[in-house]
Amino acid sequence: MTDTSRYTVDATETSLAVLETLVASEDPLGVTAVAETVGVSKGVAHNHLSTLCTNGYVTKNDGTYSPSLQLLSMGSRTRDRHAIYEAAKHQVNNLATATGETATLFVNENGEGVPIHIAETPDGWSPPFHEGSRIPLHLTAPGKAILSSLPEENANTILETHDLVSSTDATMTDRSELVSQLQRIRDDGISFCREEHYEGIIGVAAPISTATDTLTAAIGVCGPATRLNGRFLEEDITGQVLSTTKSVYVNLA
Amino acid sequence: MTDTSRYTVDATETSLAVLETLVASEDPLGVTAVAETVGVSKGVAHNHLSTLCTNGYVTKNDGTYSPSLQLLSMGSRTRDRHAIYEAAKHQVNNLATATGETATLFVNENGEGVPIHIAETPDGWSPPFHEGSRIPLHLTAPGKAILSSLPEENANTILETHDLVSSTDATMTDRSELVSQLQRIRDDGISFCREEHYEGIIGVAAPISTATDTLTAAIGVCGPATRLNGRFLEEDITGQVLSTTKSVYVNLA
DNA sequence: TACCTTGTTCTAGAGTGCAGAACGAACCGG
DNA sequence: CCGGTTCGTTCTGCACTCTAGAACAAGGTA
Numbered sequence: 320m321t322d323t324s325r326y327t328v329d330a331t332e333t334s335l336a337v338l339e340t341l342v343a344s345e346d347p348l349g350v351t352a353v354a355e356t357v358g359v360s361k362g363v364a365h366n367h368l369s370t371l372c373t374n375g376y377v378t379k380n381d382g383t384y385s386p387s388l389q390l391l392s393m394g395s396r397t398r399d400r401h402a403i404y405e406a407a408k409h410q411v412n413n414l415a416t417a418t419g420e421t422a423t424l425f426v427n428e429n430g431e432g433v434p435i436h437i438a439e440t441p442d443g444w445s446p447p448f449h450e451g452s453r454i455p456l457h458l459t460a461p462g463k464a465i466l467s468s469l470p471e472e473n474a475n476t477i478l479e480t481h482d483l484v485s486s487t488d489a490t491m492t493d494r495s496e497l498v499s500q501l502q503r504i505r506d507d508g509i510s511f512c513r514e515e516h517y518e519g520i521i522g523v524a525a526p527i528s529t530a531t532d533t534l535t536a537a538i539g540v541c542g543p544a545t546r547l548n549g550r551f552l553e554e555d556i557t558g559q560v561l562s563t564t565k566s567v568y569v570n571l572a
Numbered sequence: 573m574t575d576t577s578r579y580t581v582d583a584t585e586t587s588l589a590v591l592e593t594l595v596a597s598e599d600p601l602g603v604t605a606v607a608e609t610v611g612v613s614k615g616v617a618h619n620h621l622s623t624l625c626t627n628g629y630v631t632k633n634d635g636t637y638s639p640s641l642q643l644l645s646m647g648s649r650t651r652d653r654h655a656i657y658e659a660a661k662h663q664v665n666n667l668a669t670a671t672g673e674t675a676t677l678f679v680n681e682n683g684e685g686v687p688i689h690i691a692e693t694p695d696g697w698s699p700p701f702h703e704g705s706r707i708p709l710h711l712t713a714p715g716k717a718i719l720s721s722l723p724e725e726n727a728n729t730i731l732e733t734h735d736l737v738s739s740t741d742a743t744m745t746d747r748s749e750l751v752s753q754l755q756r757i758r759d760d761g762i763s764f765c766r767e768e769h770y771e772g773i774i775g776v777a778a779p780i781s782t783a784t785d786t787l788t789a790a791i792g793v794c795g796p797a798t799r800l801n802g803r804f805l806e807e808d809i810t811g812q813v814l815s816t817t818k819s820v821y822v823n824l825a
Numbered sequence: 826t827a828c829c830t831t832g833t834t835c836t837a838g839a840g841t842g843c844a845g846a847a848c849g850a851a852c853c854g855g
Numbered sequence: 856c857c858g859g860t861t862c863g864t865t866c867t868g869c870a871c872t873c874t875a876g877a878a879c880a881a882g883g884t885a
Contacts, residue, residue, distance in 0.1 A: 326618070326622060327623045328587060328623045328872085329873090331586075331623050331624070333842095339869080345653075347618040350850065350864080351863080360845065361844095361862095362843080362844075362846095362864080362865080362866085365865090366579045366580070367581055370580045373580065382863055387682075388651070388704050388706075390643060390650045391704030392647070393591075393639065393643045393701050394646065394647025394704070395647065396702065397641055397643045400598075400638065400639075408692075421842095424639075428640060433644075435641065441666075449652070450644055450645070451641050451642065451645025453641075453642075453645070499604070521852070542822045582841070583874095586873095603830075612875085614875095614876090615834080615875070618832075618834090635831075729832085775841090825832080
């Protein structure tokens with residue numbers, strides 16, 4: 320008995336597992352492969368796949384199944400619910416163009432950092448996360464910027480419910496050390512990440528100030544340390560991030 | 573008995589209806605509102621909502637529910653399955669910058685046109701559709717470009733299974749007329765839309781040629797007729813669309 | 826305080842989703 | 856051309872899950 324909370328719809332969980340299996344796979348999958356991955360019988364996998372199919376979440380080609388772009392539609396609708404996205408996306412694009420580096424817009428969802436816009440440059444480098452990923456707040460520059468600008472009690476509940484999981488050697492796993500760094504971020508208005516999330520990747524970010532406290536988001540720039548080292552200050556990328564967040568603030572008013 | 577095909581998982585359909593209700597709503601919804609919209613009892617709505625919640629598809633705040641950015645994550649993963657997206661996104665961005673107008677990348681999914689990338693300009697105008705929407709192929713310039721470049725039998729099955737639904741007065745609802753227009757598009761390599769999808773919006777598009785016939789996609793430019801009229805030829809926006817698709821072709825090789 | 830209206834929990838039984846087996850089609854090597 | 860394998864699909868009956876509806880708790884309002 321998979322008793323997560325007594326009032327859980329098992330069939331739904333099976334369907335979601337099927338869908339996630341398809342999304343996670345590189346290539347289209349057949350019924351048998353899905354059944355094995357999810358751990359159900361072939362017949363059941365078939366029932367769930369055809370249900371997802373008739374509802375438009377999955378497409379079928381030559382007996383193999385793939386997730387459909389309906390997910391993109393719902394995802395983009397969900398992103399549009401965050402007012403900050405419309406208010407900031409062009410400025411984030413401009414930031415990427417001006418710096419020649421990847422610029423990102425992060426929001427806080429349930430105590431985790433989620434990039435809802437990633438503006439890449441045509442140089443071919445892409446960050447190792449994608450739009451919609453959940454990334455622990457303490458791991459990235461935008462995440463720490465968000466943490467630093469949250470009301471203190473909210474930040475504390477987040478730190479209590481989410482472990483400071485380690486991602487690289489540089490990850491900040493000590494809470495008191497993190498708290499003092501957050502204070503420095505509050506003082507300076509700027510947040511840095513030095514390979515704390517991925518080896519070889521560094522970033523800067525600043526929180527987006529808001530009149531009301533309902534919004535919490537941050538804008539950042541990140542890229543390979545080999546290319547970016549020193550440039551945050553030398554080329555004033557830091558200043559560009561700050562003025563971007565300020566112009567978004569004006570845009571919101 | 574909702575007998576769509578005898579082997580359908582009803583509980584899954586209920587959960588999907590719940591999720592879609594949340595996505596469609598502007599604001600977070602409570603249990604009662606969801607129950608009414610979906611047409612189930614309060615208790616059942618609650619079960620499905622908490623199932624979606626524990627699985628990360630929905631977030632809960634003060635007793636109201638919203639769709640979560642997990643949908644964006646899965647949507648963006650699904651988009652990344654289309655190799656054309658990586659190959660074309662920067663060129664589409666450049667096209668938008670060069671023309672000062674909205675540029676789009678469409679693919680064909682199950683006989684419908686789906687924009688998987690929309691590059692807007694900072695002028696504030698946004699197209700009335702969003703990434704992931706399904707749009708009948710005959711309604712848009714990119715859609716017709718796709719139809720024209722499909723192998724003839726595939727195009728025919730699409731025209732047989734999808735009605736030429738009317739969207740505006742200008743919509744092409746006559747099949748033979750459409751077929752002859754498609755031939756012209758094949759000859760010219762370029763496709764136009766003159767308010768056939770929405771009043772006041774016009775567009776140009778060209779299909780992306782491919783060595784293998786597996787890919788079918790198109791790149792276009794669209795915007796308000798009041799601003800765009802005449803400029804397709806005068807400013808050679810048409811030529812820019814064409815050279816963009818050519819450079820993507822090279823990029824794919 | 827009394828009375829709404831929320832969200833949540835509970836229960837019992839109708840009916841549905843489940844495993845597993847059987848079917849048919851496609852493919853492959855001999 | 857044919858036995859063997861593997862696939863997707865269909866089938867069946869029973870166990871158990873999901874459902875409706877009622878009851879409960881918690882807030883808000885007058």
